[in-house]
Amino acid sequence: MTRFFLYYFCILIVRFCRMIIHFFRYIVSRTNPRSYFVEPIDGDYNFLSSPLKTFNRIMSDDVVPSFDWFVDVGCGEGLVGVFVALFKRKRVMLHDHQVYLARVVRWLSWGLLIPRVMVSTRMCDAYPSKSVFFCVWTSWSLRNRQRVVDKLASVFPNDSMIVSVTHPVDHESFILVKKMDYLFAWGSANVYYYKHA
């Protein structure tokens, strides 16, 4: 519990520092000297976290099998993964294509001695059996999602599950087991549970 709150506290500090750095970088490089509006974050780079209460309910569904590994594809600030590592005591693999986010999650988990956490910017070429893949790709572009679905299809172990938020996974390698509706910070969203075909 203490380590989770410390992790959360450090993430808040990182967010604050990032905001300050971005503000000064923006002041220096803005094209219109009379405007302080910043370009909106691209959907593929938005890193809003899933509410932990919602996440807990999603993972408590009967259809989720007992698992050894939790894989967050697009982990953002890693809060969900760290929660699983500390409270569910499972091994977690966190991926985010934003190098800076992957570094923050890796360094904080090392620094706070959070066990069972692995972080990488790219997906692996193989995953252990009994894994649950969690994909919160609400804002991702279709192209980005399709690339990750294709990759998932080639590395997905037989006895594993995909939990997909907002978008269904259209691929013959996966069978839809259940569809639910949950409340996220950005409103309600469909949650799809898939197993191997």
Ligand SMILES: C[S@@+](CC[C@H](N)C(=O)[O-])C[C@H]1O[C@@H](n2cnc3c(N)ncnc32)[C@H](O)[C@@H]1O
């Ligand atoms: C909304 S956040 C999800 C945060 C986290 N999964 C959660 O539920 O709290 C989406 C993250 O996906 C990452 N992302 C987008 N495309 C990706 C890709 N192709 N591979 C890995 N990460 C990706 C973004 O950088 C962003 O941090």
